[in-house]
Amino acid sequence: xxxxxxxxxxxxxxxxxxYSFLNYKKKEFTEKEFVFWILIWLLIIxxxxxxxxxxxxxxxxxFFRALDFLVISGFLLIxxxxxxxxxxxxxxxxxxxxxxxxxxxxxxxxx
Numbered sequence: 001x002x003x004x005x006x007x008x009x010x011x012x013x014x015x016x017x018x019y020s021f022l023n024y025k026k027k028e029f030t031e032k033e034f035v036f037w038i039l040i041w042l043l044i045i046x047x048x049x050x051x052x053x054x055x056x057x058x059x060x061x062x063f064f065r066a067l068d069f070l071v072i073s074g075f076l077l078i079x080x081x082x083x084x085x086x087x088x089x090x091x092x093x094x095x096x097x098x099x100x101x102x103x104x105x106x107x108x109x110x111x
Contacts, residue, residue: 009048017041 017038024034047054047070054066063069 006048006051010045013041013045013048016044 020029020034020037020041023029024031029037047066051066054069058064058066058069061069
């Protein structure tokens with residue numbers, strides 16, 4: 001029995017597969033990035049259509065429903081992505097500050 005959420009997840013996965021393909025064709029993704037995202041979207045489509053594939057993972061971890069596992073995993077993934085983005089932003093900020101200092105010193109030496 002296919003539920004509405006499964007249909008929505010399947011359509012979302014197909015759309016993201018197509019969007020990843022477009023980004024690859026526009027040269028915005030490298031080949032490795034493209035393969036990574038294709039695997040992620042295929043995994044999401046598989047779990048959406050066949051949620052019972054998660055059963056071997058759920059029971060040892062103590063989850064009663066797949067939805068509980070997916071929600072908790074989603075929150076953890078979002079926290080990980082936010083932390084990664086924050087660390088990249090800080091690194092970029094330090095690089096920009098160093099570049100501004102160098103340019104300011106060069107400009108000051110010319111005068």
